[in-house]
Amino acid sequence: MTRTKTASKNGWILGGLALSTRVVLAPMAGYTDLPFRRLVRSFGGVGLAFSEMVNPDSILRGRSRKSAALVATAPDDRPLGWQIYGTHPDLLAEAAQWFEARGAELIDVNMGCPQKKICSRGGGAALMKKPDLAVALARRVVESVKIPVTVKLRLGWDAPDVAVELARGLEGAGAAALTVHGRTRAQRFAGEVDLDGIRQVVEAVRIPVIANGDVFTLAAAREMFRSTGCAAIMIGRHAFSEPWFLRDVERDLVGEPPLPPPTFAERLVMMRRLYADHLALYGERFGVALFRRWIPRFVKGMGAPRPLMIAFLQAATPAEWEAHMGELERWTETVVRA
């Protein structure tokens, strides 16, 4: 990844960063940590990924293993945008500088999170209710660093009536790009994504817009590009069940058919790699516990019996984990032979 004004054939430029594809992995708290980003990137096709949202306090004042893990990255985890959230301009600026000093190439400010605990303090999507503060905050972050700053927003608070004006303000504040999740805060994840609402933002600004929401199929990805005119699309939840989906979206964009989904043997290798990354980042106890979030997805994805999954979820030590993994491996052998 280089800083340049030209991108490769299928790439695009975001604030001077040349990104090789128009497919972006969403920030997802509790999931898009270094191990998962690495897994998704291992298939290819990822033009840009975002971190989980980071509370500036946790990195500037926190010293826990958890906060260290939150900001962990690696050479194969590029390009990466660090997402920060909050309402205090100085604190956000300080956090942006903290990341920049550690080699970050992009900062993203969260103005779309619908969670009560974030919004009740004025952060996330609640910033859409105070567009002046939102713009001032973005400007302060932009002015505090040399790297590009992007903003992720929704269409509005309880109606899709804020994004266009806010997007213009954010562009004026120096945002290098915007991501728009085509829903309001009130909708959370319900209802249809408003592609027309995203298109209106695309048409209102000159900076690139990344369109987001409910891309679960290649047809939905195509439709997102077609009806919004976006520069890129962001994929979140579908990467949980099919971490190779972003690769297939990119293949589709260049007219290539999707590759066959990974075989059982390949999925077991993926699982082991993801697990090893969990242990390396979080330590044995927490790593084994945290890996539980992935067990149902892998086990169900392979169609393995439910009791096997329930038992696997009880694993509390690496030895127990190995025993259950062995069982899953033996089960896949019986299925493959049958």
Ligand SMILES: Cc1cc2nc3c(=O)[nH]c(=O)nc-3n(C[C@H](O)[C@H](O)[C@H](O)COP(=O)(O)O)c2cc1C
């Ligand atoms: C579990 C989970 C955690 C999320 N955490 C964040 C976050 O930290 N920051 C953010 O901007 N959006 C977050 N989102 C929203 C996603 O980035 C994305 O906007 C949303 O899931 C819609 O995209 P999708 O339909 O492709 O999943 C989260 C979504 C989920 C499901």
